[in-house]
Amino acid sequence: MLKKYKLVLPLLLLLIILAACGDDYEGDFSYPIQDFSFTNQDGDTVSKSDLDGEFWVANFIFTNCDTVCPPMTSNMARLQNQLDEAGLDSVQLISFSVDPENDTPEALKEFAESRKASFHNWNFLTGYEFEEIKEFSIKSFKSPLEKVADSDQMMHGVSFFVISPEGNAITRYTGTQPAEMERIVQDIKEMY
Numbered sequence: 001m002l003k004k005y006k007l008v009l010p011l012l013l014l015l016i017i018l019a020a021c022g023d024d025y026e027g028d029f030s031y032p033i034q035d036f037s038f039t040n041q042d043g044d045t046v047s048k049s050d051l052d053g054e055f056w057v058a059n060f061i062f063t064n065c066d067t068v069c070p071p072m073t074s075n076m077a078r079l080q081n082q083l084d085e086a087g088l089d090s091v092q093l094i095s096f097s098v099d100p101e102n103d104t105p106e107a108l109k110e111f112a113e114s115r116k117a118s119f120h121n122w123n124f125l126t127g128y129e130f131e132e133i134k135e136f137s138i139k140s141f142k143s144p145l146e147k148v149a150d151s152d153q154m155m156h157g158v159s160f161f162v163i164s165p166e167g168n169a170i171t172r173y174t175g176t177q178p179a180e181m182e183r184i185v186q187d188i189k190e191m192y
Contacts, residue, residue, distance in 0.1 A: 025191050027170025033140045033163055038096075039127030041109035046094075046123045048167060055188050056092035056163045059175050060137060060145065060156045061124075062099035063111040068158050072175040073115040076160070079181040080122055086185050088192070093122035098133055098145055098154045100126045141169055160184065164191075 037047040059076060061069040076093055083091050095112075097103035103111075108124035117124075128136075130147070137145040143157035159172040162184060171187065173180040 025164040025166070025168075025170055027162065027164070028172070029142075029170065030164075031140060031142060031169040033167050033169060034136060036125075036136065038125040039105055040123040040125055041105050041112060041119065043105045046125060051092055051094070051163070052167060053165045054090055054092055055088075055165060055191070056094055057184060058094040058096065058141070058161045058163060058169075059159065060098050060133075060141075060143065061095050062097050062154055062156075063103050063107050064099060064152050066153065068176055070115065072158060072160075073112065073117065075175055075178055075181055076122070077116045077118075078178060079160070079184055080118060082181055082185045083121075083188075086189060088185065088188055089121060091121065091188060095122070095124045096133060096137070097124065097126045098130075098137070098156045099152075100128050100130060100133060102152075162188065 033048060035048050037045055040046045057076075057079065059072060061073055063069070073095065076095065080093055083089060097108060103126045105126060108126060112119070112122070112124050134145045137143045137156070141157070141159075141161055143159060144155070145157070146155045148155055158175045160175040160180065161169045162171045164170050173184055
């Protein structure tokens, strides 16, 4: 009987060690991101599968926004620089347009460049219907999205979401607050 346990015990220890080596990243929540395949500022297709295995940070913006989107995009550019400085340049940045009717790839590129965005790891996405991005925002990020009646403006969340390499949104930060960018970098560094 003792010989039997001598064989089982090492196997159990190995299983425990292997289970502890998993890459399940913990955050404040875990929302699985739905599959997507959208068009970026260069007219290229970017899919969720392109981001698999990497951390990425997502937000929702639109180019005609006259309130929160310009500072959020400037903050994302700040985040991009801080990630590069921290050696985390494999972290991808994704800005989903909530106004796909007006936000062509060209409009997104112009908007991004005016906010000092670099495209080496940052994609501005469009190429879908408003109802599709509304559903995606709500289901994947639990972030409401509505058109403002009698206006060209949209009501959308101002969060920056960190998505784990497994494709789950795990934390959110206030995208209008520059100090939050340092927190994002620090939190991602700790998860690496």
